[in-house]
Amino acid sequence: MRRTAARVAGEIRVRDMREADVDAVVALESEAFSTPWSAETFRTLLERPGAELLVLDHAGDIVAYAVVWCILDQGELANIAVRTDRRGEGHGRHLLGAVLARATERGVHTLFLEVRESNRAARTLYADVGFEVIGRRKGYYQEPTEDALVLRIGLDGG
Numbered sequence: 521m522r523r524t525a526a527r528v529a530g531e532i533r534v535r536d537m538r539e540a541d542v543d544a545v546v547a548l549e550s551e552a553f554s555t556p557w558s559a560e561t562f563r564t565l566l567e568r569p570g571a572e573l574l575v576l577d578h579a580g581d582i583v584a585y586a587v588v589w590c591i592l593d594q595g596e597l598a599n600i601a602v603r604t605d606r607r608g609e610g611h612g613r614h615l616l617g618a619v620l621a622r623a624t625e626r627g628v629h630t631l632f633l634e635v636r637e638s639n640r641a642a643r644t645l646y647a648d649v650g651f652e653v654i655g656r657r658k659g660y661y662q663e664p665t666e667d668a669l670v671l672r673i674g675l676d677g678g
């Protein structure tokens with residue numbers, strides 16, 4: 521049977537990332553992306569007022585994280601990842617819902633993101649929650665080189 525967040529024992533909550541989470545987040549980032557952000561980058565972002573950094577914490581374990589930039593009524597989902605061994609349990613959907621809620625609270629009306637064209641799991645999730653493809657950036661990604669699709673969702677009627 522497919523596991524879902526609701527079927528996994530222990531408390532699951534989405535909360536703000538803290539300095540103490542950075543090592544776990546960098547480990548997760550490194551297994552998810554071929555050109556990962558460094559611990560220093562995450563520490564700098566934690567100080568930046570326009571950046572929202574969220575983690576999904578399951579009984580004290582960091583299972584997923586997301587980073588969103590908010591500038592006035594526009595936002596960009598810069599990063600979201602679920603630990604490899606915890607994918608397919610509903611955590612990505614749960615965290616993305618929390619991201620959309622946080623961005624809405626921050627007054628964001630339109631949220632953008634870029635995704636690798638070949639990233640079927642992420643594209644399916646984004647399409648499912650209502651993101652639409654609005655453009656393409658040629659050769660945007662490296663290792664391997666690949667186009668990015670640009671996606672957009674309107675929040676709170678924006």
Ligand SMILES: CC(C)(COP(=O)(O)OP(=O)(O)OC[C@H]1O[C@@H](n2cnc3c(N)ncnc32)[C@H](O)[C@@H]1OP(=O)(O)O)[C@@H](O)C(=O)NCCC(=O)NCCS
Pocket residue numbers: 552599600601602603606607608609610611612613614634635636639640641642644645648
């Ligand atoms: C994309 C990612 C965040 C999804 O997280 P997840 O916790 O595995 O996803 P969920 O279990 O919440 O699944 C939510 C939906 O995503 C889609 N999905 C998830 N995995 C999928 C897969 N392997 N193939 C196709 N669709 C998939 C499905 O629509 C799924 O809904 P369903 O459960 O009703 O079928 C995760 O795969 C990940 O961390 N990938 C690596 C990092 C990454 O690519 N981030 C996005 C950068 S733009």
